[in-house]
Amino acid sequence: MTMAAAGFRRxxxxxxxxxxxxAMPEPDAGQVLVKIEASSVNGGxxxxxxxxLRALARVSxxxxxxxxxxxxxxxxxxxxxxxxxxxxxxxxxxxxxxxxAAAEAVAxxxxxxxxxxxxWSAADAVSVLAGAATAVIGLRDKARLRPGERLLVRGASxxxxxxxxxxxxxxxxxxTALASQASEQFVRGLGADEVIDYHTSLxxxxxxxxxxxxxxxxxxxxxxxxxxxxxxxxxxxxVDRKVRSLGGIAAxxxxxxxxxxxxxxxxxxxxxxxxxRMAEDGHLQPVVHEVYPLGRIGDAQARLxxxxxxxxxxxxxxxxxxxxxx
Numbered sequence: 001m002t003m004a005a006a007g008f009r010r011x012x013x014x015x016x017x018x019x020x021x022x023a024m025p026e027p028d029a030g031q032v033l034v035k036i037e038a039s040s041v042n043g044g045x046x047x048x049x050x051x052x053l054r055a056l057a058r059v060s061x062x063x064x065x066x067x068x069x070x071x072x073x074x075x076x077x078x079x080x081x082x083x084x085x086x087x088x089x090x091x092x093x094x095x096x097x098x099x100x101a102a103a104e105a106v107a108x109x110x111x112x113x114x115x116x117x118x119x120w121s122a123a124d125a126v127s128v129l130a131g132a133a134t135a136v137i138g139l140r141d142k143a144r145l146r147p148g149e150r151l152l153v154r155g156a157s158x159x160x161x162x163x164x165x166x167x168x169x170x171x172x173x174x175x176t177a178l179a180s181q182a183s184e185q186f187v188r189g190l191g192a193d194e195v196i197d198y199h200t201s202l203x204x205x206x207x208x209x210x211x212x213x214x215x216x217x218x219x220x221x222x223x224x225x226x227x228x229x230x231x232x233x234x235x236x237x238x239v240d241r242k243v244r245s246l247g248g249i250a251a252x253x254x255x256x257x258x259x260x261x262x263x264x265x266x267x268x269x270x271x272x273x274x275x276x277r278m279a280e281d282g283h284l285q286p287v288v289h290e291v292y293p294l295g296r297i298g299d300a301q302a303r304l305x306x307x308x309x310x311x312x313x314x315x316x317x318x319x320x321x322x323x324x325x326x
Contacts, residue, residue, distance in 0.1 A: 005103035006297040006315075007064035011051030014302040019295055020062065025099075025107035027077030032110060034089060035074045037122035039066040039101040041304045041313040042130060042159065049301070064100025065297065066315065068092050068130040070122035080110060088116045090125045090276075092133070092267055102297060102315050114272035117279035124286035125279075127312040131163035132275045132284060133267035135212070138233040139167055143210045147172030152205070154222065155214035156192060157183035159312045160235060162287045164212050165190045170283045178205065186310045190285070287311025293318065 001024035008016040027033040045065045047053050070090040073083055083089070091113030093099045099106060116125050139145045151168045155161040156177030168175040169191030177192035184195045196205055202221045211222060211232040223232055267275075278284050291314045292300035304313045 003104040004294060004317075005064050005100055006066065006294055007062045007100060007102075008049055009062045011049065011054075013050075014298040014305065016049065017065070017298040017301060019297065022064075022103075024105060027075055027080075027107045029078040030080060030109055030111075031077040031107050032073050032080060032083055032089070032113065033075040033077075033105060033107050034069065034071045034091075034113070035105050036069045036101060036103060036317045037071040038126045038317065039069050039103075039315045040126045040130070040159070041300050041315065042067050042095075043304065044095060046301055046305055060098070064098070064103065065301075066093070066100040066102030067095050068126045069101035069106060070116055070125040070129070071317075074105065077107070082110060083113075088122075089113045090116045090122075090129050091269075091272060092130060094266070102294060102317070104294075104317055111269045112267070112272075114269050114276050117276050120279060120286070123288055123291055123314045123316060127159075127286045127288045127314055128163050128279065128284050129272070129275060130267075131160040131287075131312075132167065132278065133271055134160050134235055135164040135167045136271060136275065137267075138212055138235060139164065139171060139210070142233050143212070143231040145171050145173055145210050148174070149209035150174050150176065150207075150227075152176045152178060152208040152211045152225065153192075153214075154178040154198075154211065156187045156190075156195075157310045158214055159287070159309075161212075161214045162187070162190055162311045163284065164214070165192050166284055167278075168212075170278070173210070176206070176208065180308070182308070183310055190287075288314050290314070291316055 002021045003024045004019050005022050006019050010016055073085055073087045093101050151173040153161050153164045156165050156179040165175055165177055165187055175192045176194040177187040178196050178198050179187050181197050187195055207225055207227045209227050209230050213234045219234055226232055289309045289311045294315055294317045300313050300315055
């Protein structure tokens, strides 16, 4: 059997993306086969498609895209007892690996999935999963955000930032969103107490106990906005100035007490289950900006690349749009 999967055979603009026919995977021991209903577009895969990460993460071509997914279990691998065929699940693939989630199916370790929030659609689910998992690690585990602290979320209207705003509110922080003026109503609706136009000079935005940055630029300047015991978390770096950006992150751990904590999220099943509970308890709301079929993967990535996206650009996978599995 074969299936549809989106990817690229050469580096370049959105036009290099295509929907290919590849072999249908079979679940190995400890894996489940998931029929994917939705995935989303993430900034990292755009930089990878453009070839900007080749020096850091060499990959073979063709490269398949998509990190997060939601759908239904089609088959169980040997030894899997905690799931049943027909269960609705969500999860993430390893973005460093050779498997993409913008496809009709994925064989995935049970350690990377959990049951979807009850009552959520697949499109709603993928709009928050990756962002929530990243923000939980960043705010709770890395920065140890406490109730009453002042939190600045830079890139607050994006796929990760929009969920970080919601979690900041849940953790009891005073949340300031650094975002565009046009997105003010959107981020206030997510729980932001204040909104600062991102055109404002970083020297004039005040000081904060925790800074959560999703953009990766001017990190050293942003670090100066920390209070004496402040903590800064960055989930991105400047892909156009990789050496300078990563060097600044490393140097921050040597010079002064305001270290920039940089990480790439690799959520576990336990963390994904925790996000499920947060969603079911009403702490998280979907952040879907636009929805595209798998066959328009190039248009979907171009939309995110163009900017002005509130939340996530979602990819829906259906047999009519992508070609039935055969």
